[in-house]
Amino acid sequence: MKKKMMLWVVGMLTFLLVLAGCASDAVNEGSSGNDTNDSGGSSEEDTALTNVDIFQFKVEFKDQFEELVQLYMEENDDVNLSVQTVGGGNDYAASLKAQMASGNEPVIFNIGGPTELEEYRDYLTDLSDTEAASLALDGTLNGVEEDGAVYGLPFAQEGYGLIYNKNIFDEVGIDPATLTTFEAMEDAFKTIDEQKEALGLEAVVALPASELWVMGNHLANNYIAPEFNNDILTAYEADSISFEYGDQMKRMLDLQNDYSVQPVLSLDYSMQVEQLFSTGKVAVIQQGNWIYPTVEQMDSDFATNGIGMMPMPFEGEYEDHLPVGVPQYWVVNQNASEEEIQAAKDFLDWMYTSDQGKDFVLDEFKFIPAYDGYDASRISDPLSQDVYKYSVAGKTLGWTFMATPVGWNEDILATEFQKYLAGDVTFEEALDVAKQSWESSRQ
Amino acid sequence: MKNKNISFWLFILPALFALTVVVFYPFFYGFYYTFTDWNGLTATTFLGLENYVNVFQDERFLDSIEFTIKFAVVSIILVNLLGLGLAVLVTQKMKINNGLRTIFFMPNLIGGLILGFIWQFIFKSGFDAVGQMFGIEFLQGWLATSETGFWGLVILNVWQYAGYIMIIYISYLQSVPQELLEAAEIDGASIFQRFWRIKFPLVAPAFTVSLFLTLSNAFKLYDQNLALTNGGPYGSTEMLAMEIYKTAFSRYEMAYAQSKAVIFFILVAAVAISQVYVNKKREVDM
DSSP, rough: OOHHHHHHHHHHHHHHHHHHHHHHHHHHHHHHHHHHHHHHHHHHHHHHOOOEEEEEEOGGEEEEEEEEHHHHHHHHTEEEEEEEEEEEEEHHHHHHHHHHHOOOOOOOOOOOOOSHHTTTTBBOOOOSSSSHHHHOOTTTTTTTTTTTTEEEEEEBEEEEEEEEEEHHHHHHHGGGGGSSSSHHHHHHHHHHTTTTHTTTTTTTTTOTOOOIIIIIIIIHHHHGGGTTOOHHHHHOOOOOOTTTTTHHHHHHHHHHHHHHHHHOOOOOOOHIIIIIIIITTTTTEHHHEHHHHHHHHHHHHHHHSSSEEEEEOOOSSTOOOOOEEEOOOEEBBBTTHHHHHHHHHHHHHHHSSSHHHHHIIIIIIIOOOOOOOOOOOOOOOHHHHHHHHHHHTTTTTGGGGGSSTTIIIIIIIHHHHHHHHHHHSSSSHHHHHHHHHHHTOOO | HHHHHHHHHHHHHHHHHHHIIIIIIIHHHHHHHTTBBSSSOOOBOOOOOHHHHHHHHHHHHHHHHHHHHHHHHHHHHHHHHHHHHHHHHTTTTTTTTHHHHHHHHHHGGSSEEEEHHHHHHHIIIIIHHHHHHHHHHGGSTTTSHHHHHHHHHHHHHHHHHHHHHHHHHHHHHTTHHHHHHHHHHHTTOOHHHHHHIIIHHHHHHHHHHHHHHHHHHHHHOOOHHHHTTTSSTTTTTTTTHHHHHHHHHTOOOHHHHHHHHHHHHHHHHHHHHHHEEEEEEHHHHH
């Protein structure tokens, strides 16, 4: 009997504990905003410091960024910035979510575009009163601007296309600038392919079909952006996709596959960029300006003098356009205290508009600036220069994959492309699956 | 008696508390989320069983269940065969026994991610180079098709776990009474008879442990899967854990992923419990 009683008591205690857990959680949720305010306020009284937590994703410039932050803190001793870097696309999103859920919210963090804007809307501060927002280049605020409010400040610009080996094109006597149509491109590939032994090539192209983003995000976007009039928001609001330029998409994929090192389905980014392109075993790869540091590490002379970027062929209004976009935006958490928000805005402004900040952006971060007032001739590498050239000329395509249904480009479209390349489905079937998936997620 | 009871419960309380906070509470909270449209930040509507209905119509999920079961069956058989084989080998009277044991156990000390990348290199570059040198087409283009992806995973898993399972079998093999073996030898039993008639039945309890370990391990495999194939090509080598992770963290359907995880939990629990039950019963019979 006694034993049973004890069991009951313990059982009830456990239950109470669970309830207590729930209850305290609920209270926390309600007041977490106030909590951070309070602690922020009190610590400020003690030390006169405003703490700003930065949670950012770009691993590549972590060291340089921390250096910049240090510099800023030396100049402004009433602000304490702490940087946390969590790498790579998916991991960042997951840990940001965890950070938010735990109540330990950063003041400055990154979002990718309209899809994440929607998700984090309740957390975002309007940044339209910052100087940086007013200096942002046309189109770079496209995905984060709504009814006059600017919710994010662009990191930088990035662009991708077909990166070619200048030496090989010189040797076969083809000018890459003339390759704006499919016919010209196909002829060029054929010419190179015929001489590949003499040129020391393994194949003309390396198509890393195991990297879902290369096909699903980048290749496809070249033929999806025109369908949505080159506007990210149109894509974001579209209920369906018709693949108006699907045949051109197929032509581009086939062209790369036909002239690629095989088997494409196990070829990955590092083989494409490091093992094949940097060592001169392929002449052309579809990649972006971000590969420059890698190529430079492998062969710095080749990186500075031997490479260039050209757009993928497109027939129609957007011929000779390069897809240029903003990979990530800086945003400021609305739940932070007023001092923290102001300090965050000041810091972002300083980074992109002060002379010191500009030097860092160009020389240390090696960004392609997304803001007015930069000396374009100081952009350091040839790929970025090509991107900036197209950007200044206004010959750019938007990055619609920032505005497609979540996961659609990689999990659906690129996966179907892989099936097509493996010969399991036809291209039309692949597109049909992608169409249906788009419609069902946009219901 | 009464005092003993109270102290018993008092001692157990801290552990019970910790368990409640980090296991039971999240578990039931997660279970609750499966009935909502929770996106990782907020849950707005109560959906009832909708998530579960969708899970069973999700072809990708069903495919990954099929793939995982296929993988589990093949790798359990191979891991145990190889593990037992190695155990028998290193319990023979040889001088290099200890060295061999260390070598066979070594793969188990390497982390799954690193192993995955090492084997990715072997399959993609090593196999390819050998294949080109000798003109063996079979060795070229590994991991580019779903079949080679499957066998790649199996090879990796068997290679990693056989050594671990070997240790378990060794301990049972060594506890086989010498006098039984000697008596059998004097009666003229051949080496095979001694193995099948004496050692094998006496090692049977080890099967329970080994099968349980390899089974739950095969079902929960994630890091090797991630590093070796990352589900490719076209998601055909995506195992359950990875499918759930991708639903949650690349498609952000948190509540939906959570309901998949609940089904995953039930599946693993059911398989493991029934397997232990069956094995226990058989042990007694022997």
